Amino acid sequence: RLARTPLSAEVFLGGTRTGIIFPGERLRFSVRYGNNTEFPLENVSIRIVPEGGVLDLASIETEDGGVFDAISRAIIWGPGGTAALRELKAGERGEFKFSIRTRARPPMRNLNDANMRVGITTSIKAAGIPRELAGTDLSSSDRIEFKVRSLVLFAGRALYRTSPLANSGPMPPKVGVKTAYTIFWEVRNFTNELREVEARVSLPPNVKWENVVSPEGAAISFDAASNEVKWRIGILPAGTGVLTPALTAAFKVSIIPSEADAGQAVTLAGGAEISGRDTFTEEDTEARIDSITTELREDPAVSANEWRVMR
Numbered sequence: 001r002l003a004r005t006p007l008s009a010e011v012f013l014g015g016t017r018t019g020i021i022f023p024g025e026r027l028r029f030s031v032r033y034g035n036n037t038e039f040p041l042e043n044v045s046i047r048i049v050p051e052g053g054v055l056d057l058a059s060i061e062t063e064d065g066g067v068f069d070a071i072s073r074a075i076i077w078g079p080g081g082t083a084a085l086r087e088l089k090a091g092e093r094g095e096f097k098f099s100i101r102t103r104a105r106p107p108m109r110n111l112n113d114a115n116m117r118v119g120i121t122t123s124i125k126a127a128g129i130p131r132e133l134a135g136t137d138l139s140s141s142d143r144i145e146f147k148v149r150s151l152v153l154f155a156g157r158a159l160y161r162t163s164p165l166a167n168s169g170p171m172p173p174k175v176g177v178k179t180a181y182t183i184f185w186e187v188r189n190f191t192n193e194l195r196e197v198e199a200r201v202s203l204p205p206n207v208k209w210e211n212v213v214s215p216e217g218a219a220i221s222f223d224a225a226s227n228e229v230k231w232r233i234g235i236l237p238a239g240t241g242v243l244t245p246a247l248t249a250a251f252k253v254s255i256i257p258s259e260a261d262a263g264q265a266v267t268l269a270g271g272a273e274i275s276g277r278d279t280f281t282e283e284d285t286e287a288r289i290d291s292i293t294t295e296l297r298e299d300p301a302v303s304a305n306e307w308r309v310m311r
Contacts, residue, residue: 005140006133007088009033009046009124017144020281021118023054023151023190024104031077031096033124035088041138042128044085048075050100052118054148059101066096079127088126106151106190114238115280116148116191147281150192150238154199154274154287156185158294161301164214165252172306173257173266173294180210180254183269183292185231187248188241194285197233197276201269202226203253210252218249229269236276255294257309265293265307 012030013019021027031048035041050057050073060068065081068074075098079086084094106116125139159182160167169179185199203209209222209229219232231249240247253268275286294309296302 006035006037006136006138007033007041007044007124007126007140008036008142009122009140010142011048011120011122011144013144013146019146020283021054021102021146021148023102023106023148026059026099026101027118028099029097029120031098031122032093033095034093035090037133038090039130039132040090041088041126041130042086043079044088044124044126045076045078046085046096047123048098049073049121050075050118051121052116052148053113054102054106054116055118056101056103060098061100062096062098064096066098087128102148104151106148108190108239108242110243111239114191114193118146118148120144148191149281149283149285150194150278151190152194152236152274152276152285152287153188153241154185154272154289155187156183156201156269156272156289156292157298158182158268158292158296159184159250159299160296162299164250165212167252169254170310171302173255173261173309175257175259175262175309175311178254178256180252181268181294181296182214182250182252183229184250185248185272186241186246187233187236187274188246189236189238190242191238192278192280193238194236194276195234195279197236197274199231199233199249199272199274200228201272202228203269204267206255206258206266207268208254210254212252214250220249220251222251233274233276259311261309262311263308265295266309267291267293 123141163182173179213220
């Protein structure tokens with residue numbers, strides 16, 4: 001393709017022209033350009049137009065004299081600001097770089113924002129045309145697109161008083177006495193539908209599964225051999241928790257603190273993770289949360305002096 005156009009310019013992301021974009025990352029692009037003729041070309045200009053709602057255009061950074069024109073929403077390199085473009089010798093090649101940050105949370109106003117893409121359109125032209133190439137179109141253009149992976153937000157917390165399930169036992173927890181807590185999970189999904197979605201967590205050996213879940217009939221199961229809790233969600237539509245309410249589930253666990261736990265907060269559930277298959281990018285995606293303890297920071301009806309085990 002390069003040999004067929006007098007001037008060429010192509011954009012690469014991290015050295016490639018394929019891949020998946022993640023919300024919240026800084027995208028580092030390079031523009032590779034060249035004069036494919038046997039004659040020098042003068043006053044060359046390169047224009048880049050980035051497109052995609054996930055892009056934060058205010059974060060654009062350029063090198064080598066490139067500027068971002070907010071009116072045309074284009075990045076431009078020209079002979080006025082970039083000496084290398086005043087004359088491209090026959091067969092000369094060059095490279096410029098620029099970067100753009102993606103929004104940590106993609107804008108999701110309606111389902112038309114699902115399955116987001118980032119497009120980069122590149123054009124190059126020369127104002128100074130040698131006599132030998134008179135009548136030849138020295139301009140060319142190029143476009144690449146990247147799919148944007150869906151952002152999945154997974155949150156978990158322990159509750160006692162502001163809980164969808166009734167809990168029991170002393171608060172603060174007491175050595176040798178059983179106290180039951182609720183583990184509450186919440187899932188949000190932005191732009192792409194996910195399939196085969198499952199959340200799971202392992203319970204510590206001293207934590208007991210109480211076989212009570214919310215909502216009733218939720219696909220939450222417990223494997224006594226591995227001490228693992230699984231929530232089989234299946235399909236997680238785009239916009240869950242953004243355009244529609246978040247998907248939630250809860251289950252009850254209990255603990256009888258030992259003397260060694262006195263004065264400490266006790267772990268109720270290990271680090272949990274959720275995984276699934278992004279149906280747009282056809283890649284696996286996952287999110288993780290830290291372990292959950294008896295420090296009930298997100299239960300407004302529980303005070304800090306009730307977090308730790310008492311004798």
